[in-house]
Amino acid sequence: MPPAEQRDNIIININEAAAQTQFQNMKFAVKTWCKSGRARVGLLQLKCTSLVQGATSPEIEIETPALLLTTRKGLPAFIPPDHLSFLPSPDSRLLQFSPMHFMEGPNSKTISDIGGVHQLLGLQGYGFVAVPRDSILSLPECSSSNKNGASFETPSGRFLVKPLEYMKMISSMKPDLWVSLADEVSASVTVKRNKASVDRTITWLDHCISLKPRDGALFGSVVGGCSVEERQRCAHEVAKRNVSGYYIGGFGLGDSIDERSTFLHAVTDVLPKEKPRQVCGLGLPEEVLQGVAAGIDLFDSTYIYHLTLEGFALIFPLNDKCKQYESDTQLCSMASDYTKINLKATVYRKDASRIVEGCECYTCQNHTKAYINHLLNVHEMLAQILLEIHNTHHYFSFFRLIREAITEGKFEEFRQKFIERRREHLLAPSLGACELQTSVR
Amino acid sequence: MWPLPPPPPPKLYTITISETIATVDGRRWLDGGLAGERGEAERDNLVFERVYKLLIFNLPAPPSSSTHTLCIELGHAGGLSLQYHQTHTMALRFEVLGRFNRARAARLTLPHFLCETPLFMPVGTQGTIKGLTTHQLEEIGCQIILGNTYHLALRPTSELIDDLGGLHKFMNWPRALLTDSGGFQMVSLLHLADITEEGVTFQSPVDGKPMLLTPEESIQIQNRIGADIIMALDDVVKTTITGPRIEEAMYRTLRWIDRCIAAHKRPKEQNLFGIVQGGLDPVLRDICVQGLVERNLPGYAIGGLAGGEDKDSFWRVVAQCTASLPESKPRYVMGVGYPLDIVVCSALGADMYDCVYPTRTARFGTALVPEGVLKLKHQSMADDTRPIDSTCECMVCKNYTRAYLHCLVTKDAMGSQLLSYHNLYYMLQLSRNLHSSIIEGTFPNFVCDFLKKMFPEGDVPEWVCNAMEVAGIDISSCSTPLNSKLNIHTSSG
Numbered sequence: 052m053p054p055a056e057q058r059d060n061i062i063i064n065i066n067e068a069a070a071q072t073q074f075q076n077m078k079f080a081v082k083t084w085c086k087s088g089r090a091r092v093g094l095l096q097l098k099c100t101s102l103v104q105g106a107t108s109p110e111i112e113i114e115t116p117a118l119l120l121t122t123r124k125g126l127p128a129f130i131p132p133d134h135l136s137f138l139p140s141p142d143s144r145l146l147q148f149s150p151m152h153f154m155e156g157p158n159s160k161t162i163s164d165i166g167g168v169h170q171l172l173g174l175q176g177y178g179f180v181a182v183p184r185d186s187i188l189s190l191p192e193c194s195s196s197n198k199n200g201a202s203f204e205t206p207s208g209r210f211l212v213k214p215l216e217y218m219k220m221i222s223s224m225k226p227d228l229w230v231s232l233a234d235e236v237s238a239s240v241t242v243k244r245n246k247a248s249v250d251r252t253i254t255w256l257d258h259c260i261s262l263k264p265r266d267g268a269l270f271g272s273v274v275g276g277c278s279v280e281e282r283q284r285c286a287h288e289v290a291k292r293n294v295s296g297y298y299i300g301g302f303g304l305g306d307s308i309d310e311r312s313t314f315l316h317a318v319t320d321v322l323p324k325e326k327p328r329q330v331c332g333l334g335l336p337e338e339v340l341q342g343v344a345a346g347i348d349l350f351d352s353t354y355i356y357h358l359t360l361e362g363f364a365l366i367f368p369l370n371d372k373c374k375q376y377e378s379d380t381q382l383c384s385m386a387s388d389y390t391k392i393n394l395k396a397t398v399y400r401k402d403a404s405r406i407v408e409g410c411e412c413y414t415c416q417n418h419t420k421a422y423i424n425h426l427l428n429v430h431e432m433l434a435q436i437l438l439e440i441h442n443t444h445h446y447f448s449f450f451r452l453i454r455e456a457i458t459e460g461k462f463e464e465f466r467q468k469f470i471e472r473r474r475e476h477l478l479a480p481s482l483g484a485c486e487l488q489t490s491v492r
Numbered sequence: 493m494w495p496l497p498p499p500p501p502p503k504l505y506t507i508t509i510s511e512t513i514a515t516v517d518g519r520r521w522l523d524g525g526l527a528g529e530r531g532e533a534e535r536d537n538l539v540f541e542r543v544y545k546l547l548i549f550n551l552p553a554p555p556s557s558s559t560h561t562l563c564i565e566l567g568h569a570g571g572l573s574l575q576y577h578q579t580h581t582m583a584l585r586f587e588v589l590g591r592f593n594r595a596r597a598a599r600l601t602l603p604h605f606l607c608e609t610p611l612f613m614p615v616g617t618q619g620t621i622k623g624l625t626t627h628q629l630e631e632i633g634c635q636i637i638l639g640n641t642y643h644l645a646l647r648p649t650s651e652l653i654d655d656l657g658g659l660h661k662f663m664n665w666p667r668a669l670l671t672d673s674g675g676f677q678m679v680s681l682l683h684l685a686d687i688t689e690e691g692v693t694f695q696s697p698v699d700g701k702p703m704l705l706t707p708e709e710s711i712q713i714q715n716r717i718g719a720d721i722i723m724a725l726d727d728v729v730k731t732t733i734t735g736p737r738i739e740e741a742m743y744r745t746l747r748w749i750d751r752c753i754a755a756h757k758r759p760k761e762q763n764l765f766g767i768v769q770g771g772l773d774p775v776l777r778d779i780c781v782q783g784l785v786e787r788n789l790p791g792y793a794i795g796g797l798a799g800g801e802d803k804d805s806f807w808r809v810v811a812q813c814t815a816s817l818p819e820s821k822p823r824y825v826m827g828v829g830y831p832l833d834i835v836v837c838s839a840l841g842a843d844m845y846d847c848v849y850p851t852r853t854a855r856f857g858t859a860l861v862p863e864g865v866l867k868l869k870h871q872s873m874a875d876d877t878r879p880i881d882s883t884c885e886c887m888v889c890k891n892y893t894r895a896y897l898h899c900l901v902t903k904d905a906m907g908s909q910l911l912s913y914h915n916l917y918y919m920l921q922l923s924r925n926l927h928s929s930i931i932e933g934t935f936p937n938f939v940c941d942f943l944k945k946m947f948p949e950g951d952v953p954e955w956v957c958n959a960m961e962v963a964g965i966d967i968s969s970c971s972t973p974l975n976s977k978l979n980i981h982t983s984s985g
Contacts (some may be wrong), residue, residue: 092972096834110970123904123906124896124899124900124904124906127906128904128905128906129905129906130889130908131624131625131628131906131909131910131913132887133628133631134625134627153899155899156874156875156898156899157874157875157893157895157896157899158874158875160875160917161874161875161877161895163689164875164877165877165895171893171896172891172892172896173890173891173892175549180493204832206903316762333776363719371938400648400650400652401656403656403657407627412626413627415665417625417626418664419656421648421652421656421662422619422662422663422664423646424648425618425619425648425662426618426619426620428647428648429618429619429643429647431618431622431911432619432627432908433620433623434621435621435905436625436909437625
């Protein structure tokens, strides 16, 4: 008979009774539903897997929909580890990485010797989510994948990863949450190829389950490309398996944002509602809203990374007082979309104001637009560090707004208003190339 | 300005005028602002005015009216003295807290920060230390950052920095700053830079136009940037050059220091350091030291080194300069350097150092350790699960292994950041150790430990042994005695 505190979970997840060990590491519960019945606010609880047995492990309790921090080899691209604690908590406690980041080392044995990713990265109090696909450093290369393994394009070359190898990496890295190996294909593949990807993904899921380490929660991958039938078939199959949650793959690989909702719903309507859903490749604000509307709980986003590299800082208003920005003549004259500003612009050379007045991030508390403008002009790394801090902080606030809107029953309204404001300025040159690029990927 | 009292009875005064002082009846009077302190001033006002005018008329002109203010001293019995004082009152205080022979540990109080010497200054060329935030710099104990005037004058320009409240405010660095004169960068970075009596002529890197950096211009730029310490424009030549050029450069440096002093508008907030030149010639160096010391500057730098000269010559120049520079003023060896060089120079009596080495070498994957350097790119690091330095307390050594850093360095920005952090921490910790060991009287032990770790076989370079002998530090316990070495002359350490 399972212990008292887990009885509620058992009532909802009756077929999970046999696998209760999973819940030692991860718990998830939906707190609020949106009127449409898809978007939801949930609470994800993780017990960090890294610690010595017997010691009380810190718990991470994070509200969803939530943003996972994008990393390179486990650490943010620019934010130094000692600044992570300045980001809002618990929002910033989940970091996503791909095991393929470490193809060039350290090898599995070394990582094991060190004690796993938490020790490797000096971030014992954080939750790590391992996903094979990474939109910057580990891109699925479906033409090279075969029935034995999935192919990924990385800076150190193309690799074919088989389930066995993948599980070896997972076992040595010990992430808190990890996703099964999937055959993610681009939107332009043939029907036959798409069907094969579903078959393989399910086979590999079973393989991963059989090699599952004791700790860490497994998310089953659901693919199916741009076919409603395949998506549903895959979702049904994965739902039958013993997993803690679901990873919905195959988006952001050439599919168009307009048709995406159909395929998202095809999956989320089938999957059990009480388990968390994660998606990769939906990074832009509109894409996040689309995903939330479909019932997704966890997102990664390379939006911040691309913005940061180009010198952009997010400024969209975080409360209903959007009027203040509409009257800002400076923004008007730049035909900005009120979402972001480019700090390379000469108009900021002498601007001694903060990126966003009242923003509590390290960057806004300490530095001015003028200084960042200077750093960008002289190509100093500190510019990217400061921008990534601010942009991450700001995007977390965006997610907070989403959760508040759902809790107050105003999510659809919130979503509409946001999209309208952006669409008015979609043709602005400052938006163009960067956005298109990220939405295609 | 002066209220008119009833006229006093007439008096006779004996007025003496010399080169820079005028006295009346052998007594000196002080002017304006102090009127309230000396009641006699009001009493003798009319007389004062008349005598004042007479003296002004007869007093020789000062070297420069913008650097010299007229001080009028009022004596108790009606004496009056006029004197031109140099207005660069010092904006620093230097108190030696402990010594070991020539080495000293001191407290250097600057307008923005109270520093402890010996100290190392990281180089923040363009208003930032590459890849580190000001929070991190404070965390690791950085006291002064060096900014390059040449780069800042180009971008974002000194006028913009001034408009935004000075470099401290612009960067949000609450501690101390030092700017160099811009001359060195010009000569080393710019094609077709040339030095004339007027200044440094060069081609603008922006549009190719011929431009001129004069001592006056350099100081004005530095005044706008607002650092706690500013450097005089000097005529710097490489120590590898020989011949009359070195003598020319040394004398020009002296002529330029007067122009720098005259141009300096903020002596109460910024300390102008003079730079000793003279190549490797002890006679020239001595002349330069004397010339600068006469100007009574807040601090002195030893320049023209760290440019490829052999170590034996290097330490001798430092030793000579520290022996003759005033005890009570800070001594800054520019461009130094390697940890070993800093230990030696501190033993010889220097206080301040700067170098790009720690941050630059970090970007190539090299970490500073007690044994010397650790090349993290090397294949052997790939599965080394130890920290960079097990004795180091920095965030990087406490959290990361060589194996992980190996996969980052030269490939990811984070690799540079973490290594720069460690390397700077290492240099600053070295400074702290020098300071505390001198105060605690354990300086020789510290030096020996340092040398033992770096030269475990006892093969301490000859130049270090010689320097330590002059410094009076006994390193016999950690070095193979000189007379047992083969009789081969080594010209570099």
